[in-house]
Amino acid sequence: xxxxxxxxxxxxNRLFEPAATLSKALGGAYVKNAADYxxxxxxxxxxxxxxxxxxxxxxxxxxxxxxxxxxxxPDAQWFVGGKTNVCHNCVDRQVLQGHGHEVAIxxxxxxxxxxGPEIRHLSYRDLQRETSKLANAxxxxxxxxxxxxxxxxxMVPELAIAMLACARIGAAHSVIFGGFAAAAIVDRVQDxxxxxxLTCDGAWRRGQVVPLKDxxxxxxxxxxxxxxxxxxxxxxxxxxxxxxxxxRDHWWHDLTLTASDACPxxxxxxxxxxxxxxxxxxxGKPKGIRHTTGGYMVYxxxxxxxxxxxxxxxxxxxxxxxxxxxVTGHSYIVYGxxxxxxxxxxxxxxxxxxxEDRFWEIVARHRVTHFYTAPTAxxxxxxxxxxxxxxxxxxxxxxxGSVGEPINPEAWIWYHDTIGGGRCPIVDTWWQTETxxxxxxxxxxxxxxxxxxxxxxxxxxxxxxxxxxGEEQPANAGGLLVIRKPWPAMLRGIxxxxxxxxxxxxxxxxxxxxxxxxxxxxxxxxFWIMGRIDDVINVSxxxxxxxxxxxxxxxxxxxxxxAVVGMPHEIxxxxxxxxxxxxxxHEASDALRKSLMEHVTKEIGxxxxxxxxxxxxxxxxxxxxxxxxxxxxDIAAGKESRQDTTTLEDYTVLAKLRESDE
Ligand code: PRX
Numbered sequence: 284x285x286x287x288x289x290x291x292x293x294x295x296n297r298l299f300e301p302a303a304t305l306s307k308a309l310g311g312a313y314v315k316n317a318a319d320y321x322x323x324x325x326x327x328x329x330x331x332x333x334x335x336x337x338x339x340x341x342x343x344x345x346x347x348x349x350x351x352x353x354x355x356x357p358d359a360q361w362f363v364g365g366k367t368n369v370c371h372n373c374v375d376r377q378v379l380q381g382h383g384h385e386v387a388i389x390x391x392x393x394x395x396x397x398x399g400p401e402i403r404h405l406s407y408r409d410l411q412r413e414t415s416k417l418a419n420a421x422x423x424x425x426x427x428x429x430x431x432x433x434x435x436x437x438m439v440p441e442l443a444i445a446m447l448a449c450a451r452i453g454a455a456h457s458v459i460f461g462g463f464a465a466a467a468i469v470d471r472v473q474d475x476x477x478x479x480x481l482t483c484d485g486a487w488r489r490g491q492v493v494p495l496k497d498x499x500x501x502x503x504x505x506x507x508x509x510x511x512x513x514x515x516x517x518x519x520x521x522x523x524x525x526x527x528x529x530x531r532d533h534w535w536h537d538l539t540l541t542a543s544d545a546c547p548x549x550x551x552x553x554x555x556x557x558x559x560x561x562x563x564x565x566x567g568k569p570k571g572i573r574h575t576t577g578g579y580m581v582y583x584x585x586x587x588x589x590x591x592x593x594x595x596x597x598x599x600x601x602x603x604x605x606x607x608x609x610v611t612g613h614s615y616i617v618y619g620x621x622x623x624x625x626x627x628x629x630x631x632x633x634x635x636x637x638x639e640d641r642f643w644e645i646v647a648r649h650r651v652t653h654f655y656t657a658p659t660a661x662x663x664x665x666x667x668x669x670x671x672x673x674x675x676x677x678x679x680x681x682x683x684g685s686v687g688e689p690i691n692p693e694a695w696i697w698y699h700d701t702i703g704g705g706r707c708p709i710v711d712t713w714w715q716t717e718t719x720x721x722x723x724x725x726x727x728x729x730x731x732x733x734x735x736x737x738x739x740x741x742x743x744x745x746x747x748x749x750x751x752x753g754e755e756q757p758a759n760a761g762g763l764l765v766i767r768k769p770w771p772a773m774l775r776g777i778x779x780x781x782x783x784x785x786x787x788x789x790x791x792x793x794x795x796x797x798x799x800x801x802x803x804x805x806x807x808x809x810f811w812i813m814g815r816i817d818d819v820i821n822v823s824x825x826x827x828x829x830x831x832x833x834x835x836x837x838x839x840x841x842x843x844x845x846a847v848v849g850m851p852h853e854i855x856x857x858x859x860x861x862x863x864x865x866x867x868x869h870e871a872s873d874a875l876r877k878s879l880m881e882h883v884t885k886e887i888g889x890x891x892x893x894x895x896x897x898x899x900x901x902x903x904x905x906x907x908x909x910x911x912x913x914x915x916x917d918i919a920a921g922k923e924s925r926q927d928t929t930t931l932e933d934y935t936v937l938a939k940l941r942e943s944d945e
Contacts, residue, residue, distance in 0.1 A: 687824020
């Protein structure tokens with residue numbers, strides 16, 4: 284984040300009080316006002332164990348826990364000894380309580396025929412039947428409790444069914460975003476030692492077919508060569524594109540046709556692995572973040588309930604526009620929403636397919652009441668123009684949400700006025716893959732909002748801004764964002780890498796969880812996130828390790844060295860800027876630039892595609908050989924550097940970099 288941004292945020296003082304009519308419109312507010320929040324927050328911090336035990340009692344447990352929390356830095360166990368099943372609490376419980384016929388998932392496909400798009404409504408009973416069938420099919424393939432099943436699918440209801448089916452039998456899932464390339468599948472399958480992949484023939488994206496099965500085939504080939512052969516690939520037919528067939532392949536519809544629809548949920552320990560989700564770090568390969576059963580279930584459902592004020596039976600329709608391949612989809616399309624018995628809407632495709640008003644058409648068609656999206660999408664909508672939302676009836680909307688990166692005040696105001704008609708609060712939710720659920724967030728009927736601030740910590744969350752010694756910083760002083768107490772949905776480690784877990788989150792400020800974000804807290808206690816403190820960039824609200832992109836670039840024949848930094852980008856928030864040194868015999872050219880961009884897309888996926896590539900004779904380095912990324916960031920942003928360059932090894936490099944054309 285630039286200092287100009289920080290300046291503008293510092294001067295952002297507009298306060299938006301919750302409308303008095305909101306509570307009624309939402310079927311009654313869980314947290315009624317600011318004083319109510321403060322009271323409950325105080326109680327939750329003074330005695331988190333009693334606070335969370337009371338909430339956890341609202342779920343079905345097959346065996347009660349004997350101890351709420353066992354905490355020894357950096358290891359937490361919640362609801363120790365308790366046995367439960369997340370799929371049961373999302374699905375079966377609703378059926379058992381007489382709500383089996385109610386809508387659990389509303390799905391809309393991307394392509395539109397003469398009669399409009401394909402729409403499906405799945406009830407809790409449908410989910411129970413389908414998850415049971417798939418669960419039995421997985422068991423028949425040899426999947427057992429504790430195994431990791433990889434899921435690489437498009438946004439179809441079967442993706443949620445696949446996740447829930449794994450949870451039902453106590454297998455962990457590892458969902459890989461369908462926009463990632465084959466290489467990303469290889470790394471993740473290998474790290475998780477996963478033997479079974481669930482996929483689709485293809486996925487629809489802006490009218491084009493994404494060849495998911497082909498990508499899986501390519502990954503399987505590499506994996507076999509690496510002695511990590513995948514045993515079974517289950518393929519859902521969605522698009523009807525031609526696919527190659529191998530002995531390891533099975534059609535989803537064949538396996539489930541004969542599978543029994545009765546599959547009692549496995550008794551899982553509260554600390555059994557529920558899923559792995561890979562996310563980027565500043566060094567090395569993506570890390571498999573481990574989330575377990577009991578604490579994650581309780582925390583995601585509790586935050587969803589309070590943060591969106593979800594009320595069953597109050598005609599609410601909740602829509603989160605994320606993909607299930609990200610943590611937002613895990614926690615706030617599937618696991619946090621289903622236990623709240625409010626329909627969760629899944630949309631298959633792009634926001635501009637076929638036109639730029641697709642999202643608003645969906646909101647109007649399904650009378651969406653809760654809409655949760657990312658600032659990058661909001662900035663794209665702003666650019667596309669007000670006429671698109673204006674064409675549709677958005678009067679059903681009651682609560683808006685934002686996630687993934689700081690929302691700039693201009694985008695906030697546009698979202699509030701143009702989408703929310705000035706009447707909907709915006710819950711700007713700060714959290715991470717590692718935190719499992721919302722950590723710092725407004726509550727819709729209780730929190731006065733300031734555009735750009737994620738406001739206050741959720742119940743039980745002891746968030747603080749500290750310096751390297753763990754000392755709390757005074758108001759408005761920037762520092763490290765840490766969490767000083769464990770919370771139920773916190774990560775339980777990095778899969779297979781204990782040391783990296785300790786080094787990344789628990790070493791810099793001993794005894795506290797280090798989020799990796801810089802932040803400040805203003806004199807009213809509002810939190811302002813200022814951006815990452817490591818070599819991770821936030822592109823369109825998605826985390827990307829600059830090193831991953833650098834590795835992809837140097838894997839190209841022409842490249843000997845590459846440095847990647849973030850640069851300001853109008854829509855993405857942060858774009859990818861690459862500085863590249865070519866090997867002998869390779870000439871800088873537009874054709875090469877394009878081929879490098881395509882190479883990165885192929886290696887990682889379109890989100891990592893560089894927005895700018897500059898060819899350079901050398902990179903600015905310190906005398907000890909470290910690339911001076913700050914200088915590169917300034918150059919990428921088109922700024923004169925005010926950084927200290929006294930340790931720069933070769934001053935001429937800088938001048939040459941500035942001269943080099945784009
Ligand atoms: O830098 C913060 C930013 O996204 C990071 C977490 O990324 P990821 O694990 O991919 O999860 C994204 C979805 C939860 C954080 O460290 N971030 C996320 N939400 C916000 C945010 N920054 C500012 N405001 C937010 N609301």
